[in-house]
Amino acid sequence: MSDESQELGITESKSHKPGEWYAEVVQKAGLADYAPMGGFIVTKPRGYALWERIQDALDGWFKQTGVDNVYFPMFIPESFLEREKDIVEGFDPEVAWVTHGGHNELDERLAVRPTSESIIAPFMADWTRSHRDLPLRINQWCSVVRWEATETKPFFRTKEFMWQEGHTAHATDGEAWEEVWTRLDQYARVYEEVLAIPVLRGKKPEHDKFPGADTTTTVEALMPDGKSVQGGTSHHLGQSFAEAFDITFADEDEEEQTAYTTSWGLSWRALGALIMTHSDDQGLVLPPTIAPTQIAIVPIWQEDTMDAVLEYSEAIADDLEAAGFRVELDDRDERNPGFKFNEHELNGVPLRLEIGPNEVDDGEVTLVHRPDNEQSVADRDEIVDAVDEHLETVFTKLYDTAAENLEENVRTADTPEEIMGTIGKHGGYVKVPWCGDSTEEDDIKEKVSAEIVMQPVVDKGGRSAGEPERPPEGTECVFCGEPADQYAYFAKSY
């Protein structure tokens, strides 16, 4: 390994120093840099390309299911923010305020949007006259700003972050529920089908809902370090926003009714989960579904074999490109193969093809899987099918490892001390029967920084809230001994 490739390589250890390791992978794989203002990042081409793939997938599904994209102003007048009391209380402490336009002080301060319900709801009210105007489903891809004073962690904790926010209005509670579950399922699908990360689906506990929401549903992903990531949330807002902003409509009998609204969002935190889940001490690891480059072809030649090796490699690159794969033929002359191997590993290219004079002579190709370096040989003539299968195998390897981690890390506990002990020792989720008293998590929050991240719901997905998973008759709350009618998943979280 040359000096230069050592400088390129990851020096921190994922298992020993996950925070430092994460920061190093993000920077050295060219995903993001830190901006000069604390709390902000610059998303570089390779990082932004990942976000674009998530956008493409989700935006396509949104459009197939009746959602139109729109764009609302990035500023919200203070008086609008104040119209829904929970929103003010929830977001006021972390709003960035614009007070001056040019050299003049503004008459009314403008909030840089922390979320857009307060500016969107009045327009939904305006656009909703009759039951024929419902359902109304709009979405915007944008960034929001929340002035939290925590340590910056690219994609996980930044003052400005990119997301999409969907906002809908419906004639009935049942239709609103259907919407909530539809979006939550699409979020789960992004994680499971695009990012190769299995998730748990459920509700947030009452005391941890989105400000103003009746119910917040969530997909939660377990990271290898044992912490849970809130991967995306879909909120049933009930009628609180509709009442605050007058979203009413004439029903079929010309009677005025109040609508039910929902909102749902997925942010670039999904990229954080992606990086954290699969990557390793060699750098970024990406599933082929999202990798900007799926296949790196590295020709290995001496002077006398150069022409043959390059010609053979180019033909293979052409075949793979024609078949629709994203291929990079790395024929740089100034770099040796070892350097190239390391660089493509660092950048998370899922599959490497090595082609030397032996491969040319034998009409073969050597394939190497990024996650575990497993090596195999395929016939040149069947390279397209072989690559297709190997990419699928790489995806499965990544998904299975993450699924195994999740499966092995849902534990139970009989006492509060055991919850803390188990989370302290193993991380992961601890599932306990609970009575629903929100104060009972305080002690755990304080002592081990864990909290209830999710409550499981059964029979969800239709036009109702679904039923909480119920403990067997006679089960006692792990905290107070009173009858427990629900389960709580405790975990540390990002």
Add this chain to the structure above:
Amino acid sequence: MSDESQELGITESKSHKPGEWYAEVVQKAGLADYAPMGGFIVTKPRGYALWERIQDALDGWFKQTGVDNVYFPMFIPESFLEREKDIVEGFDPEVAWVTHGGHNELDERLAVRPTSESIIAPFMADWTRSHRDLPLRINQWCSVVRWEATETKPFFRTKEFMWQEGHTAHATDGEAWEEVWTRLDQYARVYEEVLAIPVLRGKKPEHDKFPGADTTTTVEALMPDGKSVQGGTSHHLGQSFAEAFDITFADEDEEEQTAYTTSWGLSWRALGALIMTHSDDQGLVLPPTIAPTQIAIVPIWQEDTMDAVLEYSEAIADDLEAAGFRVELDDRDERNPGFKFNEHELNGVPLRLEIGPNEVDDGEVTLVHRPDNEQSVADRDEIVDAVDEHLETVFTKLYDTAAENLEENVRTADTPEEIMGTIGKHGGYVKVPWCGDSTEEDDIKEKVSAEIVMQPVVDKGGRSAGEPERPPEGTECVFCGEPADQYAYFAKSY
């Protein structure tokens, strides 16, 4: 015409009150609404869909020509904005300032980006070490804020507007020029191929360049009301930003060199030009290249013919959709055909298919062009080819009308008075020989609000600035009588 469709219809006249007419089309065709804060708009689904089509086209061309998308913070620290003096002078009076985060005053004010050179350039400096790192080409799709106190005109004049901003660094002046012209050509292509609007390409006069630029190039589109729209600009920034922000690199001999940079942007003003150019007193008119719905099928039935007409219409809709067209089958029962005709006209659907019992009996379809109501009949069996041809014809009609308007409205003048008289009478462009003295336009600016919007360049497009179009030897400046070495196009502009 029912009362309801009258309420839907456009009441203002494009030729008599273009401003009011424009505002009415924008709102009634569902493109945008006014936000509660003066100067801001809400882009509604049909408006945003148009912007998405422009994005798709341009983003595809950018990626084919070596541009990577990125995302930089929406805020720029005041001290960064101050590093390039022309940028400060140019933008400081119209910056929106964030002064508070939550309940705390910030140590340093943050500008909401009016353009991002000042935050991007330092990173370009960081990423540019060697000549191998060049060219560096990045782009972001975002919104910017400029606190101008003028009357709001959706897509033309808003305090926040959506755009893309490209930023590049190059090893040589010639490569930077090549970049400048490549982007200007892509902007011209968006206008000419997607929006059906011919444009003039040239340079802005020296005194009207982008702050800090060596040269600003522009595409200009002539609106039917005789005013010019600056459709997109591509700036050669020379070495001023590279010097201010230290964008240097080691050349092949390991000598440190200063890079050349460019920036280029196209905003949603393109939508303003689109609406203004083609639309009429019936509402929006869109070329099929950008129309979210290209074809509206309106079945016309009585009770006894309903099944046959609907079945026939559905089969045609299926055929057209399968062929890749964007089709809406308008089978609403509660609306009569006349209402539907008006509504699709208002919304700018390029082609209407009318299908009644006669069409079913004769195995035919009636087609109506949106721009001029031209009606024709096609065989059912050849409907896919027929629609394809008719859509092309609609595009050509729109393009040709706009091209004719442009052609007829470039005039010349021999005196300053004649410039003013011609612009007052006809609008359009007045092309005059000019000596280059920037003060000479002051009088015209003051008296008829016209100015130099463009100067023609010949032999452009390669690795050079191109040659200004030169008047014949001995031509005198229309203002001062001194020798004129260039031409100036005067016009009123948006």
